[in-house]
Amino acid sequence: MDHDENPFQNEDKIFAWKQPLKKDSYEPDQIMHREEEIKLYTNSLQDIVEGHEPNNVFVYGPTGVGKTAVTKWMREKLQVEAKRRSVPLHVVGPINCRHYKTAYRLVTTIVNELRSADDQVAESGHSTDRVFNFLYEEIESLGGNVLLILDEIDNIPPDARNDFLYDLPRAEANEDTPISEAKIGLIGISNNLKFVDALEPKVKSTLGEREIEFGPYNASQLGDILSYYADLAFKDSVLDTDVIPLAAAFAAQERGDVRQGLRILEKSGEYARMEGSSVVNEDHVREATENIETDEILDYFDDKLSIQQGLAYISTTLMVIEPQKEARTKHVYNLYTKLAASVNADQVSERKFYEFLDQLCMLGLARSTERNLGRKGGRTYIYEVTDAPEDIINACKQDSRLGGVLPSNVYDILEHYQKGQATSYQAPDELEAEQRDLFKFA
Ligand SMILES: Nc1ncnc2c1ncn2[C@@H]1O[C@H](COP(=O)(O)OP(=O)(O)OP(=O)(O)O)[C@@H](O)[C@H]1O
Ligand SMILES: [Mg+2]
Incomplete structure (x- = not known):
C-alpha cells in the first residue's frame, strides 16, 4: 500500500447504521410473529391492570427467539395501561442474572434500583438476610404491584434460588416478612429447561404458575424479522434479493435464532465492504455462514x-x-x-x-x-x-x-x-x- 494512502478513507457503501445488527443493543419498536405468545403473556399480566394480584410467569424457549425482546415490549405496554387506569405498578428489570455471582450482589442491585441515589446499600458490609429485608421494606413502602423480571434465571446465583424464585413471590403469605400491602409478581425467563427441572417441586410450581413457551422461528418468519433490521442497518438497495432469504434459511436450519441471522447479515455486509463491493450478494452470505460456528463459540x-x-x-x-x-x-x-x-x-x-x-x-x-x-x-x-x-x-x-x-x-x-x-x-x-x-x- 502506498505510504500516503489512508486505508480508512474509502467510504462505507454498505452500512447505514450498524447498531441494530449488534448483539442485543437495539430494542425493536415492532415485534413480528409472536401473536400467540403475546396473547398468552397479555392474559397472564391482565390481572394487574384489572386490580387483581399479579401472577408469576415463566417464559422459556431456546436462544434468540424473542423472549427478552417480547418481555421488554410487554413491560412498556403494561406500564402505559397501568398508568392510564391509575393502577399502582412498579416494574423492576429485566435484570440479567448472569451478571451477578452472589445473592448479595443481586439483592443489593435491586434494592439500590428502588432506593434514591443518596440512600444506596454498600457492596459489602451487611448480611445477605439483612439486605433481603431491605428489599422487602422497599417493596412494602412502594406498595401496590411490584413486578420483578429476572432474565436468564438459569444463571441465578445458587444461593439466591429459593429466595428469589420461591420466598419472594410468596412474601405476602409469609408472616415473617414485612410485606402486607404490596403485591409481588415475578417473571422468570430461561432458555434452559434442565435448570427448571432440577428445581425443588415447590419452587417449580411457584415460578411456573403461568408458562409461556417460545419456539424457534421458521425461515419465512426469520425472513420478515431480518428484513426489518436490514432496512435500518443497510444503505438503500445494497442487498441482493436472495441475501435475506438465504440468511433466514441458514438460521432456520440451525436453531431458528434471530441473533444468529443478524450476525450473518452483519458479516455478509463486512465481506462485501472488504471487497469494495457496493452490493451484498449470495457469495458474501455463504462466506459469512462458514465462520459463524467458530464466532459463536x-x-x-x-x-x-x-x-x-x-x-x-x-x-x-x-x-x-x-x-x-x-x-x-x-x-x-x-x-x-x-x-x-x-x-x-x-x-x-x-x-x-x-x-x-x-x-x-x-x-x-x-x-x-x-x-x-x-x-x-x-x-x-x-x-x-x-x-x-x-x-x-x-x-x-x-x-x-x-x-x-x-x-x-x-x-x-x-x-x-x-x-x-x-x-x-x-x-x-x-x-x-x-x-x-x-x-x-x-
Ligand atoms: N419477533 C421479533 N421481532 C423483532 N425482533 C425480534 C423478534 N424476536 C427476536 N428479535 C430480536 O432478536 C434478537 C434476539 O432476541 P432476544 O434477545 O429476545 O432472544 P432471547 O429469546 O431472549 O434469547 P436468549 O435466551 O439468548 O436470551 C434481539 O435483537 C431481538 O430484538
Ligand atoms: Mg434473552
Whole structure:
C-alpha cells in the first residue's frame, strides 16, 4: 500500500447504521410473529391492570427467539395501561442474572434500583438476610404491584434460588416478612429447561404458575424479522434479493435464532465492504455462514464461560480428538490439570471439576453418557462435545485468555481425528510407539 494512502478513507457503501445488527443493543419498536405468545403473556399480566394480584410467569424457549425482546415490549405496554387506569405498578428489570455471582450482589442491585441515589446499600458490609429485608421494606413502602423480571434465571446465583424464585413471590403469605400491602409478581425467563427441572417441586410450581413457551422461528418468519433490521442497518438497495432469504434459511436450519441471522447479515455486509463491493450478494452470505460456528463459540469463551469452565471445555474437546484415550472424566481431568498449569490458572479438585463438566452439559456445549467399568466396578462418564472440535479449537485459539493453552501439535491431532471420522480412511498403526507419541497430548 502506498505510504500516503489512508486505508480508512474509502467510504462505507454498505452500512447505514450498524447498531441494530449488534448483539442485543437495539430494542425493536415492532415485534413480528409472536401473536400467540403475546396473547398468552397479555392474559397472564391482565390481572394487574384489572386490580387483581399479579401472577408469576415463566417464559422459556431456546436462544434468540424473542423472549427478552417480547418481555421488554410487554413491560412498556403494561406500564402505559397501568398508568392510564391509575393502577399502582412498579416494574423492576429485566435484570440479567448472569451478571451477578452472589445473592448479595443481586439483592443489593435491586434494592439500590428502588432506593434514591443518596440512600444506596454498600457492596459489602451487611448480611445477605439483612439486605433481603431491605428489599422487602422497599417493596412494602412502594406498595401496590411490584413486578420483578429476572432474565436468564438459569444463571441465578445458587444461593439466591429459593429466595428469589420461591420466598419472594410468596412474601405476602409469609408472616415473617414485612410485606402486607404490596403485591409481588415475578417473571422468570430461561432458555434452559434442565435448570427448571432440577428445581425443588415447590419452587417449580411457584415460578411456573403461568408458562409461556417460545419456539424457534421458521425461515419465512426469520425472513420478515431480518428484513426489518436490514432496512435500518443497510444503505438503500445494497442487498441482493436472495441475501435475506438465504440468511433466514441458514438460521432456520440451525436453531431458528434471530441473533444468529443478524450476525450473518452483519458479516455478509463486512465481506462485501472488504471487497469494495457496493452490493451484498449470495457469495458474501455463504462466506459469512462458514465462520459463524467458530464466532459463536468464541462468544461463549468471551462472555459466558469462566476461565475454569473454558479450560474444562477445551480439555474435553482435546480428549475427544486424542485417539489414545476416550474422554472419561478422569482422563479429561488429567489433561485439564496440565493445561491449567501451562497458563498458571488455579487447579480445582476433581470433584469441583466435575461440576464444570456438568455446567458445560447444561449449556448444551457437551454431552455425557454413563459407562459401567465392568468387573472392576465403578462408573464413569464419557464426554462428547456438541460442536465440531475444529470450530471449538479455532475459537479457543482466538480467545485472548485461553489462546495459549492449546498444545503445539493440536492441529496434527485434529487432522488425524478428522481423517479417522472419514469412512474411507485407513488408520496408521497406532500401536507403533512412534505413532502413539505423535498423536498424544502433553
Ligand atoms: N419477533 C421479533 N421481532 C423483532 N425482533 C425480534 C423478534 N424476536 C427476536 N428479535 C430480536 O432478536 C434478537 C434476539 O432476541 P432476544 O434477545 O429476545 O432472544 P432471547 O429469546 O431472549 O434469547 P436468549 O435466551 O439468548 O436470551 C434481539 O435483537 C431481538 O430484538
Ligand atoms: Mg434473552
